[in-house]
Amino acid sequence: MPSSSLSSSSVGKRTFAPPWCFCEVQAVVRYSTTKANPGLPFLGCPKYNTKGLAYCKYFKWADIELQEYANELSRKEEELEKRLFEVEIQVTELRKIVDEFKKREMELVLLERESVLSCAM
Ligand SMILES: [Zn+2]
Numbered sequence: 001m002p003s004s005s006l007s008s009s010s011v012g013k014r015t016f017a018p019p020w021c022f023c024e025v026q027a028v029v030r031y032s033t034t035k036a037n038p039g040l041p042f043l044g045c046p047k048y049n050t051k052g053l054a055y056c057k058y059f060k061w062a063d064i065e066l067q068e069y070a071n072e073l074s075r076k077e078e079e080l081e082k083r084l085f086e087v088e089i090q091v092t093e094l095r096k097i098v099d100e101f102k103k104r105e106m107e108l109v110l111l112e113r114e115s116v117l118s119c120a121m
Pocket of ligand 1: 047
């Protein structure tokens with residue numbers, strides 16, 4: 001049985017969506033050809049350098065964009081860790097309550113035995 005049939009779509013969407021450029025088209029990744037930053041990826045207008053098409057001056061270094069995306073992910077992770085911590089505290093509290101109940105139960109059992117014994121005598 002293929003385990004891949006288990007729904008993977010419910011697992012958080014982690015796909016990276018490129019931002020929109022000034023002419024409301026999704027920016028594309030290009031590679032810098034300048035001497036200062038050779039081969040560095042950046043996001044730019046997809047119409048740039050296309051004959052007959054007007055393009056905008058949208059420009060953003062791709063690593064900055066990815067960094068922001070990574071920051072967002074780590075923020076979410078921090079939030080989850082905080083919640084996990086809160087849940088752990090609640091579990092500890094609940095365990096205390098359960099222990100308390102067990103103690104009382106034991107006490108009741110002992111009391112019951114005592115009363116049964118005193119009646120039998
Ligand atoms: Zn554009």
